[in-house]
Amino acid sequence: MRLSALWPGGFAVFFLVAVVGGSLLTVVLQFRDSNLVEVLSDTYLHSVIRFTLWQAMLSTLLSVGLALPVARAYARQSHFFGRHTLVMLMGLPVVMPVIVAVLGIVSIYGHNGVINQLLRVTGVAPAFNIYGLSGILLAHVFFNLPLAVRLLLPAWEQIPGESWRLANTLGMSSSQLFRFIEWPSLTSFLPGTLVIIFLLCFTSFAVVLTLGGGPNATTVEVAIYQTLRFDFDPARATLLALIQLALCATIALAMIRWLRALPISQGLQLQTKDRPDCQALTYRIQDAVLIVASTLFIGLPIAAIVVAGLQGPILGVILDPVLWQATGRSLGIALLATSLASLVALGLAMTARRLVLEYRKPQATDIALWVGSLTLAVPPMVIGTGLFLWVLMTDMPQMTTLLLIALVNALMVLPYALRSIAPVLINSGRHYHRLCQQLGLEGWMRFRLIDWPAIRRPVAFAAGLGGALSFGDMGVAALFDTSGAITLPVMLYYRMSAYRFDEAAVTALVLVLISVLVFWLLNRTLGRWPS
Amino acid sequence: MIFLRKLAGLAASLPILVLPTAQAAVPQLTVYTYASFVSEWGPGPLIEQAFEKHCNCDLKFVGLEDGGALLSRLKLEGKRTAADVILGLDTALTGEAEQTGLLQEHNITLGSINLALPWSDLLFVPYDFGxxxxxxxxxxxxxxxxxxxxxxxxxxxxxxxxxxxxxxxxxxxxxxxxxxxxxxxxxxxxxxxxxxxxxxxxxxxxxxxxxxxxxxxxxxxxxxxxxxxxxxxxxxxxxxxxxxxxxxxQVEVAARLSTSSEPQLAQNFLRFLLSDTVQNILPTTNWMLPSVRTGQGLPDAFRDEEVPExxxxxxxxxxxxxxxxxxxxxxxxxxx
The missing domain is CATH 3.40.190.10 (Periplasmic binding protein-like II)
Structure with a gap:
């Protein structure tokens, strides 16, 4: 095996190991007074781990389980008015700052939410209480169902028109279509989706505390925050982070190994109009119900956020130059983080493809996706602390702050980028590998002429999502000096901590609108960027 | 290639997004505090303006998430800390802050100040409470x-x-x-x-x-x-x-650091915190009670019946x- 062939992935892996491992190591070396045995035998930690696993499993099953029929409905009804907008709306919840989303959810589903108020007035059913496990699950489905739909939809786009026509000739029923045509395509998308959503739910923090109703609902991430912030025991926090990483790595591996990707037939026409079951009235009604129900479930809390924002002091907030400076900084961070994540994802995917096609190592795809997803299991607080110590020890100037925030955000965006890019890049390789070898196309030329047109749309989607995600992320920004260089989410949070909830509502609306804009712009421009 | 050029353009514009780090000719006093203290609605900007009028110095606030973040930052940095003053710890955290050994006595005669609460601590200056x-x-x-x-x-x-x-x-x-x-x-x-x-x-x-x-x-x-x-x-x-x-x-306190290169300026700042100027700013910006009884008294919005007996x-x-x-x-x- 020529080592030089592996450099893009090697470089990406080196980068990940250097940032994650390096920052964890820095913390441990600086404060090495924690006892592993004592940490591992802590019964409080055991109960926290049990609860974290339990809620993450349930949340993942619910989110993905509900997303499957919804995604299928969208795939089946590929042309209706507003479809594009609705699919884009699906990208929104996951990029919203948690506190904004939680207040939106509560406005609809809370004690005093719209639904409970209606129930009280009409007396149809007793009012319900969301605080507790139900609240956690509701919020996690709100965040992750739409994400799962977005991540699973490409599975249908991979199915060639020939397959549908064949199914038509054979007179397949809807369930047979699912079993013989859709499921094989889904097998290469489901594991990655499950992994990402499981990791997001496992590491969930503010949602779990706020909607969980009490200290029974505590995740490992809460314990890490507590250890680092109030108990100030960085070594112990790092140990907890490693425990979390090990648990997540094991479960993610199990999820990836559980579903083997089935081979799917290749074809040239990617269209669904030949699907036998997309015209039948029963299925159209069924799809309509699913699409409307899921849109309401996700759309109502977002509408509540918009309404709250419109009721606030709009002019005062948007005429404030500080808001736009913060927006500028947030955009800079988002662009940097997304570019970095896309480059690393591309490197990993390229090398995985070489390993699969030239060296017959089919498991390389799984490993690349696995490694690239695990960055979600690393607590940003611990990484941030490690990076902060680096800056301190090397006397780097304070201006590196924004770069560091971008770096941590890039780690967070990487899994989405990888998940969108890798399967398509590897598929394109399967199609054109022989042809490229015959024509002697390689390197940059091959990337430009063959790969870019194929991965353009997934790259655009990942960049859009990543851009919006790190734009709206509070994450580690608050760890560093925020007095001058605040980002938009930090600004929103500060308004809230100064009683300015009405101004915060307007800021939240601005943030949501710009997130949509970032997503739309990146999706548009990159998705059509000619090679 | 267009993409690369755009990237280069972005990289070039980055320093603009970051605060200027130019060296000031006058001595600089760095104060670590929590973020809402320095936000545009907090007391920070007003205090900075008032202090700089007389101190012939550059007062620089560094805003961190909250009091807990303040203490953990101090512990993380240890003797390397850039802070001259730490402002915003509360009485639940002062015990631990004292243990770091990084703080220096304030040497201010608190007896001569008309404090609204009994206070005799040698390290910490109470600037407000609630x-x-x-x-x-x-x-x-x-x-x-x-x-x-x-x-x-x-x-x-x-x-x-x-x-x-x-x-x-x-x-x-x-x-x-x-x-x-x-x-x-x-x-x-x-x-x-x-x-x-x-x-x-x-x-x-x-x-x-x-x-x-x-x-x-x-x-x-x-x-x-x-x-x-x-x-x-x-x-x-x-x-x-x-x-x-x-x-x-809850009493909110400030203290100066023993590693500070400006101990006198730091002490001046601590004393300034107890001046009528600052104490009159605090109630309606930090929404806490001033620790000194000033001539002006509390703003109308504050009510006596809301002060616990x-x-x-x-x-x-x-x-x-x-x-x-x-x-x-x-x-x-x-x-x-």
Missing amino acids: YFGFVYDSETLPTPPGSLEELVHDRDGPRIIIQDPRTSTPGLGLLLWMRKVFGTDDQAAWTALAPRIVTVTKGWSEAYGLFLKGEAPMVLSYTTSPAYHRQVEQNNRYQVAMFSEGHYR RMLQFDSLEVRDQRKQWISRWLIALSR
Whole structure:
């Protein structure tokens, strides 16, 4: 095996190991007074781990389980008015700052939410209480169902028109279509989706505390925050982070190994109009119900956020130059983080493809996706602390702050980028590998002429999502000096901590609108960027 | 290639996004504080302006997330810290801050200042203080409980939202308050209160946000919260329930660091914090009570009946030593 062939992935892996491992190591070396045995035998930690696993499993099953029929409905009804907008709306919840989303959810589903108020007035059913496990699950489905739909939809786009026509000739029923045509395509998308959503739910923090109703609902991430912030025991926090990483790595591996990707037939026409079951009235009604129900479930809390924002002091907030400076900084961070994540994802995917096609190592795809997803299991607080110590020890100037925030955000965006890019890049390789070898196309030329047109749309989607995600992320920004260089989410949070909830509502609306804009712009421009 | 050029353009524009780090000709005083102190609504900008008028120096605030973040930053940096003054620790954290050995005595004769609270600490200067209290919505809760005892034991009492003592200062404040009032019966009290706790949030903002959305008629906050609503929103709807056992007091303090290269300037700044100028700025920007009785007195929005008659507080060293144990007792009581 020529080592030089592996450099893009090697470089990406080196980068990940250097940032994650390096920052964890820095913390441990600086404060090495924690006892592993004592940490591992802590019964409080055991109960926290049990609860974290339990809620993450349930949340993942619910989110993905509900997303499957919804995604299928969208795939089946590929042309209706507003479809594009609705699919884009699906990208929104996951990029919203948690506190904004939680207040939106509560406005609809809370004690005093719209639904409970209606129930009280009409007396149809007793009012319900969301605080507790139900609240956690509701919020996690709100965040992750739409994400799962977005991540699973490409599975249908991979199915060639020939397959549908064949199914038509054979007179397949809807369930047979699912079993013989859709499921094989889904097998290469489901594991990655499950992994990402499981990791997001496992590491969930503010949602779990706020909607969980009490200290029974505590995740490992809460314990890490507590250890680092109030108990100030960085070594112990790092140990907890490693425990979390090990648990997540094991479960993610199990999820990836559980579903083997089935081979799917290749074809040239990617269209669904030949699907036998997309015209039948029963299925159209069924799809309509699913699409409307899921849109309401996700759309109502977002509408509540918009309404709250419109009721606030709009002019005062948007005429404030500080808001736009913060927006500028947030955009800079988002662009940097997304570019970095896309480059690393591309490197990993390229090398995985070489390993699969030239060296017959089919498991390389799984490993690349696995490694690239695990960055979600690393607590940003611990990484941030490690990076902060680096800056301190090397006397780097304070201006590196924004770069560091971008770096941590890039780690967070990487899994989405990888998940969108890798399967398509590897598929394109399967199609054109022989042809490229015959024509002697390689390197940059091959990337430009063959790969870019194929991965353009997934790259655009990942960049859009990543851009919006790190734009709206509070994450580690608050760890560093925020007095001058605040980002938009930090600004929103500060308004809230100064009683300015009405101004915060307007800021939240601005943030949501710009997130949509970032997503739309990146999706548009990159998705059509000619090679 | 266009893409690369755009990237290069972006990289070039980055320094503009970052604060200028130019060297100042005058001495610089770096003050670590919590973020809401330096936000545009906080006292920071006004204090900076007033201090720089006379000090012939450059006052630089560094805003961190909260008091807890402040202390952990100090511990993380140790002797390398760039801070000359640390401002914003509260009395639940001072015990631990003292233990770092990084602080220097203030050498200010506090006796000559008309303090509103008894204070004799050699390291810390109290710049303001407040009391934890339950704020209620008078439209949905016409008659609030009159004591902590009543809140805890009245089964038909109002539902409340509180903060987590593991992650938030008010949350820890309530834990100490309960401990002070119920002593070793604190666990039974928590268990009795548990059914009426709607939820326990990560921080003050989440809890107060949920309260304003109407998720519960009462929330753990400060006795000075209604003053904000009256002063800024001309709104009399939100009131604080005064409890007969007294309220737990939180004193916010500042201290100078022994590593500072500007000890004199740092001392001047600490003394300035107790001046009438700063003390008159604090109530309506930080929404706490000034620690000095100034000639001007409190703004109209602050009401005498909202100042508790009895003050409850643990010694900061006791808090330092017992905090972990008390939190685990709390966890056990609420996990039943």
